[in-house]
Amino acid sequence: MSHPARLLAESARLAAACTACGECVKVCPMPAFAGLPAAEPALVAAGMRAVLLGQPAAPEGVAWVAACTRSGQCNAACPERLDVAFMLRLAGMRAKGATGEAPLVAVKGDAGWASRVKAFARMTMTEEEQAKWL
Amino acid sequence: MAVSEPQVTFWYGCNMTRHGEMVRLTMRLLEAVGVSADATGGTASCCGSPKEADARINGGMARRTVEAFNARASHQVATWCPSCHMNMQDFMAPATPTNFETLHITQLLHQHREALRPLLTRAVPARVMLHRHLGFDSRVPVNDCVAGLLAMIPGLTLTEQPPLPGHMCWSLGNVPGALARGQRETLAAMAAQGADTLCTIFHSCHREGVGLERHHPVTVKNWVHLLAEAAGWDYVDDYKTWRNGGEVPAAAQQAAGEVVFDRLVVPELRKAPLV
Numbered sequence: 001m002s003h004p005a006r007l008l009a010e011s012a013r014l015a016a017a018c019t020a021c022g023e024c025v026k027v028c029p030m031p032a033f034a035g036l037p038a039a040e041p042a043l044v045a046a047g048m049r050a051v052l053l054g055q056p057a058a059p060e061g062v063a064w065v066a067a068c069t070r071s072g073q074c075n076a077a078c079p080e081r082l083d084v085a086f087m088l089r090l091a092g093m094r095a096k097g098a099t100g101e102a103p104l105v106a107v108k109g110d111a112g113w114a115s116r117v118k119a120f121a122r123m124t125m126t127e128e129e130q131a132k133w134l
Numbered sequence: 135m136a137v138s139e140p141q142v143t144f145w146y147g148c149n150m151t152r153h154g155e156m157v158r159l160t161m162r163l164l165e166a167v168g169v170s171a172d173a174t175g176g177t178a179s180c181c182g183s184p185k186e187a188d189a190r191i192n193g194g195m196a197r198r199t200v201e202a203f204n205a206r207a208s209h210q211v212a213t214w215c216p217s218c219h220m221n222m223q224d225f226m227a228p229a230t231p232t233n234f235e236t237l238h239i240t241q242l243l244h245q246h247r248e249a250l251r252p253l254l255t256r257a258v259p260a261r262v263m264l265h266r267h268l269g270f271d272s273r274v275p276v277n278d279c280v281a282g283l284l285a286m287i288p289g290l291t292l293t294e295q296p297p298l299p300g301h302m303c304w305s306l307g308n309v310p311g312a313l314a315r316g317q318r319e320t321l322a323a324m325a326a327q328g329a330d331t332l333c334t335i336f337h338s339c340h341r342e343g344v345g346l347e348r349h350h351p352v353t354v355k356n357w358v359h360l361l362a363e364a365a366g367w368d369y370v371d372d373y374k375t376w377r378n379g380g381e382v383p384a385a386a387q388q389a390a391g392e393v394v395f396d397r398l399v400v401p402e403l404r405k406a407p408l409v
Contacts, residue, residue: 001326006229029268029299033316034309067309069300070220072272085269086224096187107187108308112398114177117148119390120397121176121384124154124372133157134147134176 004062004099007090011052014087020046022076024084030067036060051091052102065091066105138170139207144177144239147215148184150182150337155369159358160214160239166245166253170209181205181221193229196221200230212239216270216301216336223273240279240335240357252365257289260353262360262363263329263338269301279355280335287364291397294362296325304338313342315406321350321409333357344374345407376403 001009020043025031031038039060047061074084088130097103121134137289144164146157164171170242179202182195200222203211213219222236243250262284266277277297282390284292298316299306306312320343324332331353334340354374362369376382382403387395 001229002190003196003225003229004189006193006225007189030309030312033299034312048175067312069305069309069312070301071267071301072269075272089224092184093189093192096188098187098192102188110184113148113184114397115394116402117151117177119375119394121151121154122262122391123399124152124405125157125388129154129158133173134151134178 007093007099010086011054011094014082014090014106015049015052018045018049018052018087019080020049021079023077023079023127025064027073027077028064029071029073030069031064034067036063036067048091049089049103051095052087054094054099057104060131062095065095068092139170140170141208142169142171142210142212142242143203143206143208143234144171144173144212145203145214145218146173146180147213147218147337148175148177149179149341150175150214152341152373153356153371155339155371156214156340156356156358157338158371159362159367163243163250163358163361166365167243167249169242169246173214174202175214181215181218181226183217183221193225196226197230200226200232204230204233208234210235210237210242212237212242214239214337216274216276217304219274220270220301231249238274238276238279240276240283241265244279244282247286249311249362250283251286254286254288254361256364256366257342258287258360258363259289260331260360261291261293261327261329262333263324263327264292264330265334265343266297266334267300267302267335267339268297268300269305271297273319276335280333284333284357284360287360290364291362293327293329295320295327302336302338303342307338307342315347317342317409321346321352324352331355331360333360341373341377342408344371344377345405346409347374348378348407349409377405 022045025041025044044060044064047058050057068088072085095104182192271277339359
């Protein structure tokens with residue numbers, strides 16, 4: 001299965017199992033930490049689930065997906081024992097348009113990433129280390 | 135006599151190239167505890183996460199890296215970067231079968247800590263706050279592993295702040311205002327506990343944290359730096375020097391390449407601290 005196909009399949013599987021109860025949202029540290037507007041947890045979770053399915057999503061859900069920093073506290077709170085952190089990761093990719101849809105969030109590209117990584121390697125490693133470690 | 139194959143591949147990731155001394159010190163720590171290892175990182179062994187907005191590219195990079203690891207003789211891949219580690223578990227290994235075990239470098243060194251203990255003979259008189267995050271620790275007990283290693287250093291007093299959200303500072307940096315808030319809370323916790331040194335665990339936290347030295351009376355070191363000091367090993371944190379206004383030697387500028395240095399390296403090194 002291709003990577004895009006797997007993202008879609010996993011998104012659909014997890015979205016089908018999610019009841020959007022909002023318990024994951026309640027324990028997430030990011031809404032308060034990032035100063036997101038207060039919102040009903042179930043509405044936020046339903047928005048995340050809609051993003052997973054590529055459906056129209058409440059802005060509160062999209063904002064929560066975009067604010068995910070992989071704190072991982074959501075998993076223990078899920079009454080369905082779902083890997084919510086993974087769901088959020090998938091939703092984040094879907095929101096960025098990873099599977100071909102129009103992005104829902106701004107995508108911070110870094111066209112210079114590879115050149116920068118290589119430049120720092122040449123700056124901080126000896127030629128022998130570069131030959132062995134890159 | 136046949137040369138034995140390395141037991142472990144130390145997969146340090148892509149953005150760790152800023153910190154060559156950390157890779158060097160980690161390899162020395164592995165050798166010191168009797169673990170034979172190869173190191174690999176940079177763009178050629180990327181997990182794909184820098185391209186996660188395009189699943190096709192992301193998946194191709196991930197598959198290429200797993201296939202390269204499968205071709206190696208080592209049976210363990212020890213990660214440094216939590217993003218690489220999570221990508222391996224969540225996307226890479228499920229898509230491309232692996233013939234190796236993935237663990238974190240702090241787990242591996244913690245497993246071998248009794249071999250490390252006799253080397254840590256020099257006192258490091260510092261009151262150290264361990265910079266912890268919530269996220270990755272729920273998969274790998276990295277905070278406890280590092281705390282356990284630091285506890286073996288003579289003269290070092292360890293303090294801890296409540297863990298910050300996220301899996302490392304890079305993730306906070308993607309949410310407006312979150313990284314600055316995390317740094318302010320860290321400084322407040324250090325002041326409250328009388329800590330003089332902030333110990334980073336991950337490279338992105340170090341990259342963002344070293345700038346705190348510019349305007350605050352704190353020292354920022356990584357856990358491998360502190361272990362090296364206790365072992366009496368020399369090292370230089372060039373990235374911290376450069377990020378805090380130190381001149382980049384001409385040889386390093388030339389090595390980077392003039393255009394790349396001016397366009398891509400200088401803007402990062404001259405970025406103003408957030409707090």
